[in-house]
Amino acid sequence: MSRFRSLTARLVLVAVALVALVSILIAGATVLAMRSYLTGQLDDRVASAAESLEHDSQRPGPGSGPQFGNLGPGALIIGFQNGERVGFVLREGFADPEKLPSAQVQKILATDDDARSLTVSGHGAFRIRSIGSGDDRGIVGLPAADVDDSVEQLAVLAAILALAGIAAAGVAGTVVVRRQLAPLREVAATAHAVAELPLSEGAIDLTDRVPERLTDERNEVGQVGSALNTLLDHVESSLAVRHRSEQQVRQFVADASHELRTPLATITGYTELARRQPAATPTALDKVESESARMTSLVEDLLLLARLDSGRPLANEPVDLTKLLVEAVSDARVLGPDHTWRLVLPDEPVEVRGDEQRLHQVVTNLLTNARKHTPAGTTVSVTARPDGFTVRDDGPGFPADLVDHAFERFVRADEARTSSGGAGLGLALVDAIVHAHGGRVSLTSSPGDTAFDVRLR
Secondary structure: OHHHOOHHHHHHHHHHHHHHHHHHHHHHHHHHHHHHHHHHHHHHHHHHHHHHHHHHOOOOOOOOHHHHOOOOOOOEEEEEEOOEEEEEEOOHHHOOOEEOOHHHHHHHHOOOOOOOEEEEOOOEEEEEEEEOOHHHOEEEEEEOHHHHHHHHHHHHHHHHHHHHHHHHHHHHHHHHHHHHHHHHHHHHHHHHHHHOOOOOOOOOOOOOOOOHHHOOOOOHHHHHHHHHHHHHHHHHHHHHHHHHHHHHHHHHHHHHHHHHHHHHHHHHHHHHHHHHOHHHHHHHHHHHHHHHHHHHHHHHHHHHHHHHHOOOOOOOEEEEHHHHHHHHHHHHHHHOOOOEEEEEOOOOOOEEEEOHHHHHHHHHHHHHHHHHOOOOOOEEEEEEEOOEEEEEEOOOOOOHHHHHHOOOOOOOOOOOOOOOOOOOOHHHHHHHHHHHOOOEEEEEEEOOEEEEEEEOO
């Protein structure tokens, strides 16, 4: 059975089986139709002979050749001769008919009056017809050997032709099926080539594709080829995202290590200074405390990002966004008196669902970003909407090449905005928290107009 596991073998086997079935049915029907036709012709001849004999004499019997000329040699006749019931079989030339034994004649006469076929021992099969009835009943018959021989020859010829047709169907089916499945083998070769690529790590160059001529979705092979190309496109994009994510994780770890190393080095240095110069201990302790606070804040931000990345759910409670924005802007006015702060609120209070503490952190980070990275005199506007809020400033804006990366971790835009020494996690936290609430945050920036748009629902 292993030889029939391939699709080619199974398709050829099915095709050959169908051809064989059709050939057998056609041959059988032809043989039966021919037998019926020849038998009908023979029956017509028997009927004609019987009518002729009935017309010539009420009691058929052997006589001259012309009397039985339409019967032919080999014909069977049972009738009366000299008042005696006799049976005989005509010979060639109608001379000296072969007389049948009386017992055999009685056995023949014992057959049903409606019988059409009869087998006579020593003479084969006959097609017969009764003449008269009762004691005057006679029988006329013609041999069926010619019909049987013709049907047998036709059956043999039909069998030979059927076998030849089946063999030809097998050969032609194999060639045609292999040719038709060649595109499928080409698609499979593409799949095998991709399967042999190392996809476990690193940048993947997934360039193998099914040729365009094999992606016509109007046929089954084209549908498979198109689906495989779509799958490979998806795999390629997924692998690219994975590689980019791996690179970002590596960069994230490196950046985090760098950010933590600075305060740790500072703490180590001032600790060593305090040990060597006791008089500098108060200054060293102050510096150690500030660096510890900075490191603690950085670690807390990193932990929060890790929790958000892991999909840990936030609180889902009603939050008075109007009140939250009023408090955040009020705090910003105190911390940044050299900036102009504006708050635009709708007539109705704005309420959203979410984690109030984290949403407050979003607003605070955006306002802190505007305060620290724009020069004095910059106007910062906060506009509330039913679905969120917008923070806009008229500062110098982000460099064009950093707009698309503003929400990535440890990204700074200090070249265009006043440096503040931040770790570069503020906007990354904003993006992560907003997405954890099922919303989105976007940035548009140009000189004199930078806007963070937060949509929460």
